Amino acid sequence: MNKRIIIIAILAFLAGAGMAVLQPFDDIQNMMNGQSKTLSATTLELAVGETAQLTLSNNTATVRWASADAGIATVDDSGTVTAVSEGSTSILVRAGLTRLSCAVSVTAAKTGTGKTICIDAGHQGTANTDTEPIGPGSDILKQKVTAGATGVSTGALESAIDLAVALKLRSELEARGYTVIMCRTSQDVDLSNAERATLANKANADAFVRLHCNFSLNASTQGASAIAPDTDNTFLSAETVTRSQNLAQCVLNGLTGKTGAQNLGVTRRNDQSGINWSMVPVSLIEMGYLSNAEEDAKLSNNDYQNLLAKGIANGIDAYIVNYLS
Numbered sequence: 001m002n003k004r005i006i007i008i009a010i011l012a013f014l015a016g017a018g019m020a021v022l023q024p025f026d027d028i029q030n031m032m033n034g035q036s037k038t039l040s041a042t043t044l045e046l047a048v049g050e051t052a053q054l055t056l057s058n059n060t061a062t063v064r065w066a067s068a069d070a071g072i073a074t075v076d077d078s079g080t081v082t083a084v085s086e087g088s089t090s091i092l093v094r095a096g097l098t099r100l101s102c103a104v105s106v107t108a109a110k111t112g113t114g115k116t117i118c119i120d121a122g123h124q125g126t127a128n129t130d131t132e133p134i135g136p137g138s139d140i141l142k143q144k145v146t147a148g149a150t151g152v153s154t155g156a157l158e159s160a161i162d163l164a165v166a167l168k169l170r171s172e173l174e175a176r177g178y179t180v181i182m183c184r185t186s187q188d189v190d191l192s193n194a195e196r197a198t199l200a201n202k203a204n205a206d207a208f209v210r211l212h213c214n215f216s217l218n219a220s221t222q223g224a225s226a227i228a229p230d231t232d233n234t235f236l237s238a239e240t241v242t243r244s245q246n247l248a249q250c251v252l253n254g255l256t257g258k259t260g261a262q263n264l265g266v267t268r269r270n271d272q273s274g275i276n277w278s279m280v281p282v283s284l285i286e287m288g289y290l291s292n293a294e295e296d297a298k299l300s301n302n303d304y305q306n307l308l309a310k311g312i313a314n315g316i317d318a319y320i321v322n323y324l325s
């Protein structure tokens with residue numbers, strides 16, 4: 001090959017590469033100086049909505065950022081990473097000859113920072129047949145706490161299912177930044193429904209969520225529902241009643257949205273001690289029917305319980321964002 005052909009080949013390469021011809025040079029110069037490009041982080045842990053800045057050291061070349069999955073996290077031209085939804089992905093960077101990546105793990109949004117949720121797992125291992133007023137100052141008495149239903153096909157106790165979901169919900173809410181108060185974490189307690197509401201009041205909870213399962217004489221009935229105080233409730237302030245109704249709707253929609261359970265709507269009632277003694281927004285969630293063989297099996301299923309917990313947490317998030325922010 002003569003010199004003229006070599007020069008033409010080099011010129012053609014330079015013309016084709018344009019500005020990019022500087023990039024390999026930049027890398028080679030770094031290598032000669034004993035420097036290599038590094039990313040400011042090789043792993044990132046972000047909550048949905050959070051951002052982080054990635055930078056590339058020892059670089060003068062043009063930087064190109066890309067996300068392996070923009071549905072999980074995006075990155076802009078200046079290396080700002082934004083967490084979009086839960087999951088894992090990588091941010092890739094290209095500069096000169098350098099190819100680097102940063103693993104990104106995205107957790108649920110920290111919606112709950114500064115908020116307190118009180119969770120009541122309905123019932124308990126043994127019922128307490130003593131009575132208490134259904135609300136402050138009321139002369140209507142009701143059993144302190146009942147045993148709860150039993151699964152028609154599994155034989156599972158409602159109190160045990162309520163507790164299992166309550167514990168999962170606690171983990172889910174804490175991961176989202178909430179402070180969580182549990183009325184009970186064991187079957188071996190003796191707490192009346194009024195006493196449970198008092199625990200929520202003492203914590204000045206932003207929401208008091210009571211977890212239950214339903215039972216019907218009609219074995220084909222299935223689906224989830226929620227109970228909120230009615231507008232003419234005389235025990236709760238008007239503001240607490242409205243907020244409770246909003247909470248009930250949000251949590252029920254969150255639950256059914258995540259699990260696919262039938263949405264049977266919000267019922268308004270003024271005869272529940274656990275609602276009437278509450279001074280904070282309160283809703284009782286009927287997660288499904290233990291009298292329906294199919295739903296009974298789901299309610300005892302670990303994966304389904306995780307879906308319930310996530311769905312209820314989504315509903316609490318929605319309530320906080322839409323009504324308390």
Ligand SMILES: [Zn+2]
Pocket residue numbers: 122123148149158212213
């Ligand atoms: Zn119940």
